[in-house]
Amino acid sequence: MTAVRNIQLKLAVDEEDHDLLDETFEQFRFAAQYVADVGWDDDPIGIVTNQGDLNAATYHEVRDQTDLTANHVQSARSLASDALSNCKERIFDGRRASKPEFRGTAVVYGARTVTYNDDYCTLSTVDGRVKTEYVLPADPAGTVFEDYWFDDDWEPREATLHKRDGDYFLHVAVQKDIDVDASTIKNGAVLGVDCNVDGSLAVTSTGMFLGNADYLNHRRDEFERRRGKLQQTGTRSAHLTIQSIGNRFSRWSEDYLHRVSKEVVREAREHDCSAIAFEKLEGIRERISNGSKFQQWAFRELRRHVEYKAEAYGITVTAVNPAYTSQRCSHGECGFTHRTNRNGDEFVCQKCGRELHADYNAARNVAWRLVQNWLKSGSGRANCQVALKSGTVNASGDFTPASDGQSGSSPTSPRL
Template identity: 45%
Template structure:
């Protein structure tokens, strides 16, 4: 996802009085209503994401207490939420309409103003409120590097409520330097596969289990279905609280997974982290509704965490990464014996299916160099025991990593320990 900007988020608690609290809570409620109104209208009539604002803006303004800018932002939020649904519906696939229950509201430069005295002015459903930011005493704190810098400018931010406190997720961006704009065309690549059984698998054989997340998502889906069927005001309040907890849980899981991916890339001195194109990943992985959101959140977190470490993040075509043998290239659905087991029908290589897919993702990026006039084709894929070039040349790590037979069937490296 190419961008001319580096983006960061600084989470800051707000100090609010009782009157401000009431206004902000009402704004969050009206925001959710506005997003839902726009979604309901677009669900019935829209065939493209760009049509949502023109269709729903007037209704959002008439039926909620949102100001004009928040009404626009609500239609944008609805458009993002139903975009993938429209794609699936066009393809004749089953879809369910998005619902908005999280206690959040989006702000941009027109609806939010930061002041030099460490206060922020926020539009509400009635009037603006000006609240102090609760910042750490340390002048070199994380938020200060953005608030006190002329390089960083404020961009779209999110206000949320957690355990009775208001938190502002301040978005910042700055232009990339020339060095940052020239991504690592040639270098070491870490391949990443996202899935259900294993949430994350890297080409260096690092695994993050997805079983606990799957269990939690199934539990929440059962609770949500029961509360929606009940339909009472009390059930709606309970669903709102449960949705907030679920959102925080998924974000925590995504942060941990993203940290693991970036740490693995740094451990193996990688210049690029390669993901498969996330479009249609729900269908490819047969994932539940919450997984797709988790996958995209992990990707977004990795993007900004990797940028801070000087690592580029790229996406590659996902075609056949699940059924292609990373060793010999033979591609057949018969290779994928089960969700967890891969066995090549041509060369006999056996491996964990997600690990094989992670290597295919990385190899697809590595092999781009052979088709690009701008690149030398000198990139290499990081494996557990060494690296492999686009032509299949394997080089063991000199400092003695433990080898895994699926890295290179004809060559093994033993640990120096």
């Protein structure tokens, strides 16, 4: 698997190159905004996020109106496409989002537009390349530069150029390939995921509430109502309309589940998890009172998307027996299990008195169940633990708080 860290490099840009870089900021901003304007729709279903579609609709126009390289045009499009996806996701989550507005303070650099050397890098601009030296600490010992810049295991990849108070900074993602060997797995944390038919679609043991099951069901009901009406008319054109809105709904719901799954995997990576635990579907089915096939399908698809994405990071996905995950107190040293602990969204342990959101409590128990399974099977994962919001807890209930990342580095991929 691959680990990514972000470091901030100050650049000593020659005075005479400032105008060129500043013009590149402006044209890159123009390009990203152009794509965002084309992709945007006030109806969230109409928001275009597909790279290929956005490319077809904007590439030539942006090339004609700027001096950006083809690679920068592509980077600007990705930036806009990510921003559009985020907006769409927010709206589908029932939150507000307006059309992305780019302010011109960032240019994204990739393999084709930045070259890293020992003391300097070269950056593509609207007119050739500029060469600029790094401003590095005289003594890098104990800094992020020692860990990630001078260590050859970490390879600099994509970067974002920023300008702040007249100075230029390059935010570089450095990455390192990590073997998923036995020791990683042995010490790996488990992210528990609780899936729900109402409220948040998925809740993690780290306290993330993802997706909106009510909204998903609402959209499904709307689709069923329209289909019902059309079926009554029974004409050939009504039949074709049913097919088309059916296709559109299934694309939309796949897209929605894809987004939620992305967040689940991102959460697992941010907490250095080596495994993600879901509940077995059979158990969830018992909880679904009306036995909706759609909800079962949604859970299955969510897990399929998570499995697919997690695999790329060496993270395994396992389903555990869901018995009592909603009734057990997830506080490590307690574990008191009783029906009366749970009341709707609230979980109040009748023994130790601790309170937390019922779905969050269940998610922690799902992770705990997998840890227990590992211990029982004697698979040698001596230090396996449950990933929590504030740290990890091992099988004996010992809690380890999350360590703060070093300043200047963050364990996430760059978010623009």
